[in-house]
Amino acid sequence: MSCNYADGLSPYHDKGKLGLEEKFDKKDDVIAKVRKLASWISESKHVVVHTGAGISTSAGIPDFRGPKGVWTLEAKGEKPNINVSFNDAVPTKTHMALVALVKAGKVHFVVSQNIDGLHLRSGLPRSNLAELHGNMFIEQCNQCDSQFIRQAATTSVGQKCLGTNCPSVRLNGRPCRGKMHDTILDWEHNLPEKDLALSDFHSCVADLSICLGTTLQIVPSGNLPLHTKKHGDCGRVVICNLQPTKHDKKADLIIRTYVDEVMEGVCNQLGISLLDFSSSLDPTKQNGNPISWTIPTSEVKRMRKVYETVCCKGAKKGRQEKKKSPCQKILKFRKNNLLQKSEEMDPSEVKIEDSSEEKMEVKPDTNQAPFKNLEKSEKPEEESEQPPHKIIKVEFKDEVNN
Known part of the structure; x- marks a missing residue:
């Protein structure tokens, strides 16, 4: 569970404020x-x-810094009372409501800090999801960066080798020869670049950002919802969390109650049926060929064009905009790194090797250029739930160094 995950992380002394008081709105x-x-x-x-x-x-x-969070109890010399494993946990009403809202075209993208794999198991499409801190049910090749769904949660943390071979082969028939690793970030690891790029683009395009069950202290993920405010009065930020968050003062609406209650109510108001979880549709329970979880490079390119259309209007050709959005300066760095193919792999698509003659094609991300190392400048004011990064403040400079 999350306590085993927390135990697997490297030692880190600054875990933020623990056990902040939870508050509830009137019915x-x-x-x-x-x-x-x-x-x-x-x-x-x-x-x-x-x-x-x-x-x-x-x-x-359990969360990490809530009243009964893993680190809250750890500070008291206690362990959380847990009777469910990552493998046995099932998606909540909130997870299933998000799937229903995505299928209905009401929600366009989900940015998650969670590593529990419940978004994946709920049936949320990969094209509508970014997992910034990894996923216990996903493994990734260290050569071609292809990702595949596991049938059981990994027992390792920190992008360690799992000892299995990558199932991908080049279209010319040559095997990838890479080794599979877990995707769980440790404190010092860089965020997965394609997930972060899509999170940036979607957050900048969004005119409504909804924050569920997070106090928004981990950066850069905690600052992404604020990109919506760049749209002025047309951009809204909604926060649903029992504890105070870092950006409460910038929110247009704050709801203090359980997220399951909020999301079930939203679906009812919109006339959308809340889907029931079915293990038969859980991709981690499927047998047969490995199922790809790789973000296609074409999807990153598509969203970049959407971002440029929506957020870069008025820019003159050959000249930079006078006022840049926070993610544009990151994009200057990514432009020459994110979408380039790795020299170690053939730039063509790869396919999954099968015992039968029929083969399934997948598109791997063939470059894992690192996000810049961010310098810790100050301690957070509030608590956060997911820990894979240092709690730091980001200030975008004119240039981004690799």
């Missing part, structure tokens, strides 16, 4: 706020949801 206020949120979702053109550990606590997975 009538919650009903009114849920109606307003549903109305805003209907009015918005591009909705992005940012999820943290708080959406998985009802599945039996």
Whole structure:
């Protein structure tokens, strides 16, 4: 569980404020706020949801800094009482509501800090999901960067070798020869570049950002919802969390109650049926050929064009915009790194080797250029749920160094 995951991380002394008090809105206020949120979702053109550990606590997975969080109890010399494993946990109402909202075209993208794999197991499409801190049910090749779904949660943390061979082969028939690694980030690791790029693009395009079960302290993921405010009065930020968050003062709406109650109410207001979880549709329970979880490079290119269309209007050809959005300066670095193919691999697509003559094609990300190392400048004011990064403050400079 999350306590085993926390134990697997490298030692890190600054874990933020622990055990902050949880607050609850009055029932009538919650009903009114849920109606307003549903109305805003209907009015918005591009909705992005940012999820943290708080959406998985009802599945039996403890958070880290809540009143009964892993690190809160650790500071008291205690261990959380856990009776469910990552393999046995099932998606919550919030997870299933997000799947229903995505299928209905109401939510366009989900940015998650969670490593529990419940978004994957709920049936949320890869094209609508970025996992910034990794996934216990995903393994990745260290050569071609192809990702595949595991049938059981990994027992390792920190992008360690799992000892299995990459199932990908080049179209010319040559095997990849890479080794599979877990995708779980440790404190010092860089964020997965394609996931971060898509998170940047979608967050900048979004006119409504909804934050569920997160106190937004981990950066850069905690600052992504604020990109919505660049749209002025048309950009809204909604926070649903029991504890205070880093960006409460910048939120247009704050809902203090359980996220399951909020998301079930939103679906009811929009006339969308809440889907039930079915293990038969859980991709981690499927047998047969390995299932790809790789983000196609074409999807990153597509979203870059959308971002440039929506957020870069008025820029003169051959000249930079006078006022750049926060992610544009990162993109200057990524332009020459993110979408280039690795010299170690053939630039063509790869396919999955099967015992039969029929072969399934997948498109791997063939470059894992690192995100820049961010310097810690100050301690956070509040608590966060998912720990894979240092709690630091990002200030974008004119140039981004590799």
